[in-house]
Amino acid sequence: MPTDTTSGAGRTLGVAMIGYAFMGAAHSQAWRSAGRFFDLPSTPRLQVLCGRDAGAATAAAARYGWTEVETDWRRVLERDDVQLVDICTPGDTHAEIAVAALEAGKHVLCEKPLANSVPEAERMAEAAAVAQARGVLSMVGFNYRRVPAIALARKLVADGRIGEVRHVRAQYLQDWIVDPQFPLVWRLQRERAGSGALGDIGAHIVDATQFIVGDQLAGVSGLTETFVKERPLVSSSSGLSASAGEETGPVTVDDAALFIGRFAGGALASFEATRFATGRKNAIRIEVNGSLGSLAFDFESMNELQFFDAGVANDVAGFSRVLVTEPEHPYMSAWWPPGHLIGYEHSFTHEIVDLVRCLAAGEPPRPSFADGLQVQRVLAAVEDSAAAGAGWTPVATD
Numbered sequence: 001m002p003t004d005t006t007s008g009a010g011r012t013l014g015v016a017m018i019g020y021a022f023m024g025a026a027h028s029q030a031w032r033s034a035g036r037f038f039d040l041p042s043t044p045r046l047q048v049l050c051g052r053d054a055g056a057a058t059a060a061a062a063r064y065g066w067t068e069v070e071t072d073w074r075r076v077l078e079r080d081d082v083q084l085v086d087i088c089t090p091g092d093t094h095a096e097i098a099v100a101a102l103e104a105g106k107h108v109l110c111e112k113p114l115a116n117s118v119p120e121a122e123r124m125a126e127a128a129a130v131a132q133a134r135g136v137l138s139m140v141g142f143n144y145r146r147v148p149a150i151a152l153a154r155k156l157v158a159d160g161r162i163g164e165v166r167h168v169r170a171q172y173l174q175d176w177i178v179d180p181q182f183p184l185v186w187r188l189q190r191e192r193a194g195s196g197a198l199g200d201i202g203a204h205i206v207d208a209t210q211f212i213v214g215d216q217l218a219g220v221s222g223l224t225e226t227f228v229k230e231r232p233l234v235s236s237s238s239g240l241s242a243s244a245g246e247e248t249g250p251v252t253v254d255d256a257a258l259f260i261g262r263f264a265g266g267a268l269a270s271f272e273a274t275r276f277a278t279g280r281k282n283a284i285r286i287e288v289n290g291s292l293g294s295l296a297f298d299f300e301s302m303n304e305l306q307f308f309d310a311g312v313a314n315d316v317a318g319f320s321r322v323l324v325t326e327p328e329h330p331y332m333s334a335w336w337p338p339g340h341l342i343g344y345e346h347s348f349t350h351e352i353v354d355l356v357r358c359l360a361a362g363e364p365p366r367p368s369f370a371d372g373l374q375v376q377r378v379l380a381a382v383e384d385s386a387a388a389g390a391g392w393t394p395v396a397t398d
C-alpha cells in the first residue's frame with residue numbers, strides 16, 4: 001500500500017517522474033499547476049525526477065521544479081517519500097517499470113501507448129488488477145480525453161443530443177518526418193516504440209473516439225506504409241528535434257496508417273494517422289454523425305466544438321461553433337473568466353486533477369490499464385490486417 005492516503009487536509013502526494021523529455025516537460029507543468037487552479041484533496045509534491053544521465057536529469061529537475069534526482073528507476077521504487085510513479089519514457093520500458101512500481105505499492109501514471117505489444121499490455125493490465133485489489137491504482141495518459149471540447153463531445157453523445165451514432169471520422173496528421181534526412185529517432189524504431197504513427201498518434205484517436213462515442217471498436221481493416229525506409233542515425237536529440245549523423249539505419253515502423261472499423265454498436269469509422277501530412281503539424285480532427293445531429297472537433301481550434309442539431313428548422317440549420325470556454329463546460333470553471341482560451345498543456349493538467357481526485361477517493365481512474373490494453377489490441381489488429389492484406393482487393397488492370 002502507498003504510505004500516503006492522499007486525502008485529508010495537508011496531505012501530499014509524493015511523485016516520481018521517470019523520463020524528462022517532451023512528455024516529461026508536459027507532465028511537470030501539469031503536476032505543478034493542477035493544485036494551483038483546482039481544489040485537490042492532496043497536494044502533488046514533485047519529489048524526484050529520474051533519468052540515466054545524471055547531468056541532464058539534474059538540469060531537467062532544476063528547470064521543471066523537481067526536488068531530487070535519481071539515475072536508477074529501481075531506487076525510486078524503494079523510496080518511502082514516493083507514492084506515485086509517472087512513466088514518461090519510450091514504450092520499450094513501460095511494462096517493466098510499471099509492473100515493478102505496482103508491485104512495490106506505487107500508484108502509476110503511464111504515458112501512451114500503454115506498451116509496445118499486446119502481451120506487454122496484458123501483463124501490465126494484470127498487474128494493475130492485482131494492485132487495485134490492494135488499493136494501488138493506475139492510469140494511462142491519453143491526455144486528449146481531457147481537452148474540454150472532447151469531454152463535452154462525450155457528454156453530448158451520452159445525453160443523446162446527436163442520437164444514434166452512425167459515422168465516426170478521425171484523423172491525426174503531423175509532418176515532422178517528411179524530410180528524408182530527418183534522423184532515425186527512437187519513435188522510428190520498432191524495438192523502442194512498438195509501432196510508428198499508428199501507436200504514437202493513431203492510439204490517441206482510437207482512444208478519443210471510443211471515449212466520445214462510449215463504445216469500442218469491434219473490428220478493423222488497415223493499410224500501413226513506410227515511405228522513407230532508411231534514415232541517418234541520430235547524432236544528438238532533444239524532444240522531437242534531432243540532428244543527423246553520417247551513417248544510416250532502417251526505419252522499422254510505419255510512417256502512416258489508415259484503417260476503417262466498426263464499433264460494437266454498429267457505427268462505421270475511418271481513421272488516418274500520419275507523420276507525412278506535409279503542412280499539418282498536430283491536426284486532430286474528429287467528426288461524429290448521429291441520427292439527430294453531428295459533432296466536429298479540430299485540435300487546431302481546440303477551444304471549439306462544432307454542433308449540428310437536426311431538430312432545428314431547415315432554413316436556419318447549420319453547424320454552430322460552440323466556444324468551449326464557459327463555466328458550464330468540463331474543467332473550464334477552474335480557469336479564466338468566460339470566453340478565455342486554454343491550450344495543449346491544460347489537457348495534462350486536467351489529467352493530473354482527475355487522477356489525484358480518484359486516488360483520494362479510492363476510485364480507479366480512467367483510462368485504466370485495461371483501457372490501454374484494449375487500444376493496444378486495436379493497434380495490433382490494424383497491423384495484422386495490414387500485414388495480411390486483409391480486405392485488400394487489387395483493382396483489375398488490362
Ligand code: SOE
Pocket residue numbers: 022174200201240282
Ligand atoms: C509525437 O508524434 C507526439 O509528441 C506524440 O508522441 C504525442 O502523444 C502527441 O500528443 C504529440 O505528438
